[in-house]
Amino acid sequence: MSLPWLREPWRQLVADYNNQRFGHAHCLPNRIGLGAPTYTETLVKFLLCIEPSQQACGKCKSCLLMAAGTHPDYYEVASEDNRAIGVDKIRELTQQLQQTASQHGSKVAWIKDAQRMTTEAANALLKTLEEPSANTYLILSPERTSDLLPTLRSRMRLHTFSEPNQATTQSWLTQQLGRSLTEAERVRSQQFPGAPLTALAALKGNFADPADFVTELASATIQNRPWPQPKKDDVQQWLEASLAWLQELIRIRQRVAQQRLHYPQLTQVAEQWLQREQISVTRLNGWLALCYNLRKITREQSGLNLPLLLQQQWLQWKQRP
Numbered sequence: 001m002s003l004p005w006l007r008e009p010w011r012q013l014v015a016d017y018n019n020q021r022f023g024h025a026h027c028l029p030n031r032i033g034l035g036a037p038t039y040t041e042t043l044v045k046f047l048l049c050i051e052p053s054q055q056a057c058g059k060c061k062s063c064l065l066m067a068a069g070t071h072p073d074y075y076e077v078a079s080e081d082n083r084a085i086g087v088d089k090i091r092e093l094t095q096q097l098q099q100t101a102s103q104h105g106s107k108v109a110w111i112k113d114a115q116r117m118t119t120e121a122a123n124a125l126l127k128t129l130e131e132p133s134a135n136t137y138l139i140l141s142p143e144r145t146s147d148l149l150p151t152l153r154s155r156m157r158l159h160t161f162s163e164p165n166q167a168t169t170q171s172w173l174t175q176q177l178g179r180s181l182t183e184a185e186r187v188r189s190q191q192f193p194g195a196p197l198t199a200l201a202a203l204k205g206n207f208a209d210p211a212d213f214v215t216e217l218a219s220a221t222i223q224n225r226p227w228p229q230p231k232k233d234d235v236q237q238w239l240e241a242s243l244a245w246l247q248e249l250i251r252i253r254q255r256v257a258q259q260r261l262h263y264p265q266l267t268q269v270a271e272q273w274l275q276r277e278q279i280s281v282t283r284l285n286g287w288l289a290l291c292y293n294l295r296k297i298t299r300e301q302s303g304l305n306l307p308l309l310l311q312q313q314w315l316q317w318k319q320r321p
């Protein structure tokens with residue numbers, strides 16, 4: 001495990017596995033800034049390997065099939081275009097998991113974006129959790145553990161990642177950059193507590209905190225500040241921020257539990273605005289659908305003036321029927 005703060009949880013995990021204290025259902029939250037996706041991928045390979053030691057061997061038939069992306073006993077479910085993961089997908093998965101492993105080893109299913117499972121889909125998964133078939137491992141990666149239904153949570157092992165302190169983060173950053181940090185970089189890295197990978201991306205200049213984009217869109221929507229001026233190289237981030245913001249507004253309008261909101265600092269003003277302007281969930285969903293469509297067409301066609309198209313969508317948010 002190359003990320004130092006993940007070494008201890010990994011060591012513990014391998015010890016539990018070797019002592020047969022490793023259950024079949026696991027929840028590993030998708031903490032990107034901590035390197036959780038890499039950790040989970042390492043686990044998937046470990047579980048499928050025929051002769052693992054501290055990690056997957058990388059040489060057995062199973063490891064080679066994984067490396068080629070053609071392992072018949074590995075199943076992956078993920079949301080497409082941020083859409084919900086429906087019951088059909090989960091039913092299909094649970095049926096596949098009931099079949100005998102074709103490599104005489106384990107079967108592993110990794111459900112990414114697990115927070116997007118519908119309630120029906122989550123319920124369909126419950127049965128598999130209650131009556132697992134032999135040598136079958138199920139891994140769920142929601143954004144946060146609390147995104148899963150309690151009935152699911154109570155049937156799985158919940159993994160947590162402890163966040164590295166500033167000293168660990170900064171020494172790791174120094175190593176990654178191959179030089180010591182400037183004072184400005186030290187300060188900047190502290191803006192991403194518990195997310196060293198995010199801090200590294202910020203220092204390399206190829207990342208702006210997505211939350212900053214959302215905050216700016218929010219003030220244009222709610223407080224009549226000028227709309228942002230997206231450019232060719234950041235327009236995708238503006239589009240993603242638009243989707244994130246509309247989804248947040250829908251969550252607020254539907255009065256979901258506080259802990260499911262992503263930008264709690266914006267909740268109160270957003271709530272007042274939604275009420276004052278009498279904006280319904282239906283309208284928000286309409287705007288969201290337009291944004292998804294925009295993302296779809298920009299992936300399929302080139303030569304579109306995306307900054308202009310996106311600005312036109314924002315203007316619709318201000319029009320009242």
Ligand SMILES: [Zn+2]
Binds near residue numbers: 049050052058
């Ligand atoms: Zn192997």
